[in-house]
Amino acid sequence: MRSYRKVCFMRIGIGYDLHRLVEGRALILGGVKIPYEKGLMGHSDADVLVHAIIDALLGAMGEKDIGTHFPDSDMSFKDISSMVLLQKTMQIMENNGYKIVNIDSNIICQKPKLMPYIDKMKEKLAPLLNLDIMSLSIKAKTNEGQDSVGEGNSIASQCVCLIEKV
Numbered sequence: 001m002r003s004y005r006k007v008c009f010m011r012i013g014i015g016y017d018l019h020r021l022v023e024g025r026a027l028i029l030g031g032v033k034i035p036y037e038k039g040l041m042g043h044s045d046a047d048v049l050v051h052a053i054i055d056a057l058l059g060a061m062g063e064k065d066i067g068t069h070f071p072d073s074d075m076s077f078k079d080i081s082s083m084v085l086l087q088k089t090m091q092i093m094e095n096n097g098y099k100i101v102n103i104d105s106n107i108i109c110q111k112p113k114l115m116p117y118i119d120k121m122k123e124k125l126a127p128l129l130n131l132d133i134m135s136l137s138i139k140a141k142t143n144e145g146q147d148s149v150g151e152g153n154s155i156a157s158q159c160v161c162l163i164e165k166v
């Protein structure tokens, strides 16, 4: 079978994630701790935005998904900062000879309001991704009160990325 990984210089990836909101957990989104009465449930810090970004990057490279690279059966990843997982993903990018062109992402969250924290998330994530702020888009949306996200029981995130061969 022909390997397109060898002939394509630009590749796109898509990532999606959702975590349940529960009491007794810190809410971490885009590496930023957000004051709220609930946090996201997960094996790591459950940073749903960073997980969507990681899966988009892995997908663009043709790598297996986040759960394969960082399995929740591995106790070394218990409560780990997703920023560390992102750093490991960037190492995989470097090993494969890719860099990111741009990222666009959504956080779908009914409560709390995320707009005050978006710039802070970009400031934290952009250096890790080797991107300038204008090449890293993070948008916050509600789910209009519908479904588990809209009812405040979960937060979801979507991400697309473009990467190029260095």
Ligand code: MG
Pocket: 017, 018, 019, 042, 046, 047, 048, 051
């Ligand atoms: Mg996740």
